Amino acid sequence: MTDNLGFESHEKDLQKKAYPEEIQGPKLFGxxxxxxxxxxxxxxxxxxxxxxxxxxxxxxxxxxxxxxxxxxxxxxxxxxxxxxxxxxxxxxxxxxxxxxxxxxxxxxxxxxxxxxxxxxxxxxxxxxxxxxxxxxxxxxxxxxxxxxxxxxxxxxxxxxxxxxxxxxxxxxxxxxxxxxxxxxxxxxxxxxxxxxxxxxxxxxxxxxxxxxxxxxxxxxxxxxxxxxxxxxxxxxxxxxxxxxKSKSPQEIRARKKLVNTSILVLAGVAFLLLLMFQGIIPVNAAAIAEASFTFIAIVAFLYFGFLIFFGGLNSDQKKKVGVVAILFVFSAIFWSGFEQAGSTLNLFAKRFTDRQVLGWEIPTGYFQSANSLFIIIFAPLFGAMWVWLARKQLEPSSPLKFAFGLLLLGMGFLVMYFAAKIAASGHLVAPTWLLITYLLHTFGELSLSPVGLSLTTKLAPKKFEGQMMGMWFLSIACGNLVAGIIAGKASGGSKTALEAMPGQYFLIVSTVVGASLVLFILSKPIRRLMGNVH
Missing domain, CATH: 1.20.1250.20 (MFS general substrate transporter like domains)
Incomplete structure (x- = not known):
């Protein structure tokens, strides 16, 4: 888990803050x-x-x-x-x-x-x-x-x-x-x-x-x-x-108005939630999730369209925004698969994995530690690998790294396809199947996530950089949402769902690997649209 949330404010901070020439205050190991x-x-x-x-x-x-x-x-x-x-x-x-x-x-x-x-x-x-x-x-x-x-x-x-x-x-x-x-x-x-x-x-x-x-x-x-x-x-x-601190009377008034408006909005949301909790307003989580996906997709499409046609950008900037829009789609696809770790794969660990070791049952949630452990082990190795390839002038372009990330994600779900076949036959599967899947997904994350963050900041027009980073996070939000929707269909919670589970996993494999192949094909045209950005 590379935890993307931290990067937006860091990049914004680099733009806005004037730093002293050297580190100030008490130090520890430099x-x-x-x-x-x-x-x-x-x-x-x-x-x-x-x-x-x-x-x-x-x-x-x-x-x-x-x-x-x-x-x-x-x-x-x-x-x-x-x-x-x-x-x-x-x-x-x-x-x-x-x-x-x-x-x-x-x-x-x-x-x-x-x-x-x-x-x-x-x-x-x-x-x-x-x-x-x-x-x-x-x-x-x-x-x-x-x-x-x-x-x-x-x-x-x-x-x-x-x-x-x-x-x-x-x-x-x-x-x-x-x-x-x-x-x-x-x-x-x-x-x-x-x-x-x-x-x-x-x-x-x-x-x-x-x-x-x-x-x-x-x-x-x-x-x-x-x-x-x-x-x-x-x-x-x-x-x-x-x-x-606010200095002018105008700033003080504006801040007070902002505080009052925020309180009113929060109070309105709290009242709405209270009505939902009491059952006065009926709630259908699945319908809300699907509607939210549609809303995010429409917002993203309209935003990128507006920026390209009415954003006052020159030809080079329009091409780069177009690249961000393309990567938005592939990012959402990646996270829709990767974030099934906490949903679909978590349920698979509970229902279909043999968790008995010497008479002790491994708690299901233990498998959720695998990604972090693999990140700790392999993140330095991936960093060293990119440096080594760069020295040999063999480092893949950013779109190719994106494509590799999707391919590795697909390979992880291919492993789960075979595991699901075993589960559908009525047998529990060994924990190794899940661990190999998490390992491949971690490799995919290390290939794609840091690249997407860095590339978004490089491609974004300066006056829209914060908004572009916001769109990157919107793609992750969209992927998380889709991951939850998929979990309701691919978790094998009933006999019918169990029989259909291998097919659901193979559909995920086909979608993700297909997206990877499309991106491999588009990598050169995308690279040209990126101009001087590497």
């Missing part, structure tokens, strides 16, 4: 001590996020008698897709709020508090059950569990939108512009992401074996630990991530 503050904040935030993510669709799809919500696969997948889509979508207004209302440091703090509140809200039914022995016999169980679940998810989405796009921007402010240590600093920072992502599914899944709500609560406890160390070591961030 890096600002504030880096460690942010490292552990991010590590614990990712611990909370990926710990909960490992449990999410399993909890929704588990029967009520097993402590779950008893949702069908289609509904569970749709909710999962809407949730993961929301994390990326709210990163955009999260950065906007930080720039205009809260500042980066306060956004990280308040975002963390809201995230912790979300996790603990999801754990409320478990606490209620401990103090009320008749809880399981009470009709209030379903309503309380469902309400707390959805409310908690909303809090986590909002909190992540505030925290994630802004914490990386503070990392950028710790280093002078052009500093040779900045890339190393970000590498250290992103290692924290993957350490948190590796440990969380192991810890939270272990607690969830006792009670689902204990797993959610542990994820929230991780966020609290991150907030405590963020506050205790906050002195190392002095002067970083502060909100620019």
């Amino acid at each position: 890096h600002p001590k504030g880096l460690m503050t942010l490292f552990f904040t991010e590590m614990w935030e990712r611990f909370s996020f990926y710990g909960m993510r490992a449990l999410l669709i399993l909890f929704m799809a588990s029967p009520v008698v097993d402590g779950g919500l008893g949702f069908g696969d289609k509904t569970s997948g749709a909710i999962y897709g809407l949730y993961t889509m929301g994390v990326y979508l709210l990163a955009l207004p999260g950065g906007w709020f930080a720039d205009r209302l809260l500042g980066l440091k306060k956004s990280v703090w308040y975002g963390g508090l809201i995230i912790a509140l979300g996790h603990f809200t999801m754990g409320v039914p478990g606490i209620w059950g401990l103090i009320n022995s008749s809880f399981e016999e009470s009709a209030v169980v379903t309503r309380l569990d469902t309400t707390c679940f959805f409310l908690g998810l909303i809090f986590i989405v909002v909190g992540t939108g505030l925290l994630k796009p802004n914490i990386s921007s503070i990392v950028g402010q710790l280093y002078p512009e052009g500093s040779a240590k900045r890339d190393a600093g970000f590498s250290i920072f992103y290692m924290g992401i993957n350490i948190g992502g590796f440990l969380a599914p192991l810890a939270c899944s272990t607690f969830a074996k006792i009670d689902w709500h204990l797993g959610f609560g542990l994820a929230g406890f991780g966020m609290v630990l991150g907030l405590i160390q963020y506050k205790l070591s906050g002195k190392y961030l002095e002067g970083k991530g502060e909100l620019k």
Whole structure:
């Protein structure tokens, strides 16, 4: 998980901030001590996020008698897709709020508090059950569990939108512009992401074996630990991530108006959600997910069309925006497959994988740690490989790296196609099938994700750079949404669905590999449209 959310604010930060000529303040091994503050904040935030993510669709799809919500696969997948889509979508207004209302440091703090509140809200039914022995016999169980679940998810989405796009921007402010240590600093920072992502599914899944709500609560406890160390070591961030103070009366009035408008909007959304939770407004998650996909597709099409024809761009800029539009489609396809790790593949691990080892059953969520572990192991090797190929003048172009990423994703699902054939025959499959799939998907991520981020910033016209990065995140949001929709169809939750499962996996293989081949064919024309960008 390379965690794309951090890059937008970092790139924006490079444009907007004037840095001193050398690193200021206390240092640790040549890096600002504030880096460690942010490292552990991010590590614990990712611990909370990926710990909960490992449990999410399993909890929704588990029967009520097993402590779950008893949702069908289609509904569970749709909710999962809407949730993961929301994390990326709210990163955009999260950065906007930080720039205009809260500042980066306060956004990280308040975002963390809201995230912790979300996790603990999801754990409320478990606490209620401990103090009320008749809880399981009470009709209030379903309503309380469902309400707390959805409310908690909303809090986590909002909190992540505030925290994630802004914490990386503070990392950028710790280093002078052009500093040779900045890339190393970000590498250290992103290692924290993957350490948190590796440990969380192991810890939270272990607690969830006792009670689902204990797993959610542990994820929230991780966020609290991150907030405590963020506050205790906050002195190392002095002067970083502060909100620019309003000076003129006009600025003060404009900011007050913005605050009041934001409060009204949030109150309206809260009231709407309350009506939904109480069942006054009926909710069909699958229909909302499909409508959201259509909406995102239309917005993307209209935006790129407007920019090319009415954006006041010259011929070279129009070509480069066209490349971003093409990559938007292929990015969405990639993430629609990759993000099935937490949905379709998570359910496959639970239902069709032999998890018995020496009489002990491996908790399903443990498999969610594989991607982070593979990133920690192979990210340095991939970086070294690209450098070596560049020296030999053999490094693939960016579109070709994109195509390789899609091909590796398709190969991963080809492995799952054969695993699904075994499962459909009535046999459990070995964990190796899933681990090989996650390994191939990680290789695909390392080939595509960093390239897409970098290329978007290089191709974007300067006056639209922030918006172009927003479109990159929109493609990821779209992919996450589609991943959830697919999960409802390819998870084999019924006899009919199990029989159809191999065909569903082969359809994914055909789509992804087909997209890869199309991109291989288009790579040279795309390369020409890119002009002087490599």
